[in-house]
Amino acid sequence: MTLITDVRLRRILDSRGNPTVEADVVTESGGFGRAAAPSGASTGEYEAVERPPGEAIAAAREHAVPRLVGEVYAGNQRDVDAALHAADGTDDFSEIGANSAVAISMAAAKAGADVLGAPLFQHLGGTFRGDDFPIPLGNVVGGGEHAADATDIQEFLAAPVGAPSVADAVFANAAVHDAVADLLAERGVPCGKGDEGAWAPSIDDSEAFEIVDEAVSLVEDEVGFNIGFGLDVAGAELYDSDSETYEYSDRSRDTDEQIAYIADLVDEYDLVYVEDPLDEDDYDAFADLTDEVGDRTLICGDDLFVTNTDRLVEGIDHGAANSILIKPNQIGTLTDAFDAIELATRNGYDSVVSHRSGETEDTTIAHLAVATDAPFIKTGTVGGERTAKLNELIRIADDAT
Numbered sequence: 001m002t003l004i005t006d007v008r009l010r011r012i013l014d015s016r017g018n019p020t021v022e023a024d025v026v027t028e029s030g031g032f033g034r035a036a037a038p039s040g041a042s043t044g045e046y047e048a049v050e051r052p053p054g055e056a057i058a059a060a061r062e063h064a065v066p067r068l069v070g071e072v073y074a075g076n077q078r079d080v081d082a083a084l085h086a087a088d089g090t091d092d093f094s095e096i097g098a099n100s101a102v103a104i105s106m107a108a109a110k111a112g113a114d115v116l117g118a119p120l121f122q123h124l125g126g127t128f129r130g131d132d133f134p135i136p137l138g139n140v141v142g143g144g145e146h147a148a149d150a151t152d153i154q155e156f157l158a159a160p161v162g163a164p165s166v167a168d169a170v171f172a173n174a175a176v177h178d179a180v181a182d183l184l185a186e187r188g189v190p191c192g193k194g195d196e197g198a199w200a201p202s203i204d205d206s207e208a209f210e211i212v213d214e215a216v217s218l219v220e221d222e223v224g225f226n227i228g229f230g231l232d233v234a235g236a237e238l239y240d241s242d243s244e245t246y247e248y249s250d251r252s253r254d255t256d257e258q259i260a261y262i263a264d265l266v267d268e269y270d271l272v273y274v275e276d277p278l279d280e281d282d283y284d285a286f287a288d289l290t291d292e293v294g295d296r297t298l299i300c301g302d303d304l305f306v307t308n309t310d311r312l313v314e315g316i317d318h319g320a321a322n323s324i325l326i327k328p329n330q331i332g333t334l335t336d337a338f339d340a341i342e343l344a345t346r347n348g349y350d351s352v353v354s355h356r357s358g359e360t361e362d363t364t365i366a367h368l369a370v371a372t373d374a375p376f377i378k379t380g381t382v383g384g385e386r387t388a389k390l391n392e393l394i395r396i397a398d399d400a401t
């Protein structure tokens with residue numbers, strides 16, 4: 001019933017106005033799945049390769065489609081993804097493009113779910129899935145590679161860890177986003193938004209800390225549950241490998257100073273989450289920081305691990321972190337993303353399923369987070385391509401209870 005009978009690929013727009021790959025997968029019994037690849041701006045050096053969409057589509061039509069149509073069942077995700085790897089023949093999807101691969105992989109999962117008449121999270125997670133829901137981390141102020149002339153730290157994230165439900169958490173993050181706008185206006189700071197819909201004011205990081213801290217407290221008082229906050233430092237973007245320093249607008253820090261700076265921030269602001277505090281090649285520095293503060297906050301590897309089990313094994317050996325960011329397009333297939341989550345869970349690492357700065361209306365990551373019992377999902381706060389996932393989470397929770 002789930003035998004794949006057609007795979008169609010096209011270019012569509014992403015949220016930055018760039019082209020990206022969309023895939024449709026059709027099965028013998030009429031099952032249908034559609035999915036689109038997201039795209040990063042602060043990409044990790046070790047990510048699977050995103051090819052220009054036109055090239056990725058042409059290569060996937062030539063190499064992958066013939067291995068799927070009439071050959072593979074959409075209901076068997078591991079077979080679909082093995083066929084994609086075989087069609088590509090490289091270690092990093094540089095032949096068919098990780099963008100074509102991930103779009104086909106996710107579309108096939110949706111087609112498989114469609115045939116079964118099951119929601120995607122149920123198809124992926126199975127009947128023995130737990131009944132926890134991920135806490136959304138909401139980007140409320142940002143800069144780095146996501147906005148010009150804004151903060152050095154890429155993302156200041158609201159983390160409503162005490163929210164009684166997904167819906168409460170989603171609305172709390174939106175309220176923090178709103179409170180930040182009011183506080184910026186009070187200070188007479190004009191600002192627009194960055195790629196993910198976070199405010200991108202021209203202020204330094206220390207002012208951003210003050211404002212986000214205050215916004216979080218205001219909303220906490222309103223909603224009556226605990227809201228923490230966290231960061232995506234995107235350390236690899238700040239790191240200058242020639243001088244071996246982290247370059248901030250107002251100063252540089254060597255690696256020891258960077259570790260001490262982040263550790264101080266964790267204590268000063270009770271940070272619950274710190275992503276990529278250090279360079280993507282520096283497992284040892286990650287390990288030193290995790291040693292220091294890993295008992296009271298999540299140290300999450302994004303560019304460090306790139307959703308790759310080989311890199312995660314190395315991280316586990318080093319004690320480099322206690323959390324991993326999961327981005328299916330960093331590795332190219334849902335099977336690879338699942339394997340990374342499983343390995344992380346077995347080793348006591350929390351998984352944080354994540355969007356990219358360039359997104360579409362695709363909601364697969366909401367289902368992936370629920371299916372795998374991921375404790376967190378990072379998928380923005382406002383903006384249609386972000387609320388697509390957040391609203392899907394609310395619907396999933398509503399349907400599941």
Ligand SMILES: O=C(O)[C@@H](CO)OP(=O)(O)O
Nearest residue numbers: 040041042043355356357
């Ligand atoms: O660094 C990140 O975590 C992501 C998403 O927030 O950004 P990008 O997609 O640009 O890599």
Ligand SMILES: [Mg+2]
Nearest residue numbers: 232275276302
């Ligand atoms: Mg990141």
